[in-house]
Amino acid sequence: MDLVVPDVLEESCTTRQALERLAAKWRVLLVYSLLPGPRRPAELRRRVPGITQKMLTETLRGMEADGLVERRVLKESAPQHVEYELTALGRTLEEPLAAICRWAAQHPG
Numbered sequence: 001m002d003l004v005v006p007d008v009l010e011e012s013c014t015t016r017q018a019l020e021r022l023a024a025k026w027r028v029l030l031v032y033s034l035l036p037g038p039r040r041p042a043e044l045r046r047r048v049p050g051i052t053q054k055m056l057t058e059t060l061r062g063m064e065a066d067g068l069v070e071r072r073v074l075k076e077s078a079p080q081h082v083e084y085e086l087t088a089l090g091r092t093l094e095e096p097l098a099a100i101c102r103w104a105a106q107h108p109g
Contacts, residue, residue, distance in 0.1 A: 021066055022093075026051050026059045031086065031093050034069065038085035060084055068093070 008016040022028060026048065033039060033047040045056055063069045068090035075081035086093075 021062075024059065024062070026055060027063060027068075028097065030056075030059060030063065031068070031090060031097065034084060034086045034090070035094060038072070038083045040081065040083045044084070063090070 006013050006015040008019065010016065029048045029051075030044060033044055039047070041053075041056060041060070044060075045051060045053065048056075051059075060069060060071070064071055064084075067087055069084045070087050072083050072085065073080060074083060
């Protein structure tokens with residue numbers, strides 16, 4: 001199989017656009033946090049040290065807009081309870097991220 005290398009320097013390149021969306025600081029960590037299943041925001045904050053509530057909310061909203069996560073309301077009345085879960089599209093990131101983890105383990109430093 002030949003490796004296809006797109007021209008990621010072109011702004012219109014879909015690979016570049018995907019890399020820009022995933023390169024946001026917290027997105028990959030949140031994907032990892034959601035791989036085992038749905039999580040409430042407080043659980044995500046505990047699992048991702050250093051993320052502020054503001055950044056968590058902004059990042060999850062962006063991931064929802066990109067179709068990577070689904071927000072589910074568990075309790076409508078105040079205080080509202082919600083949880084987030086990876087969509088089928090979000091789950092497709094598991095294999096490429098695992099490949100990055102393997103690469104990092106093989107090339108520490």
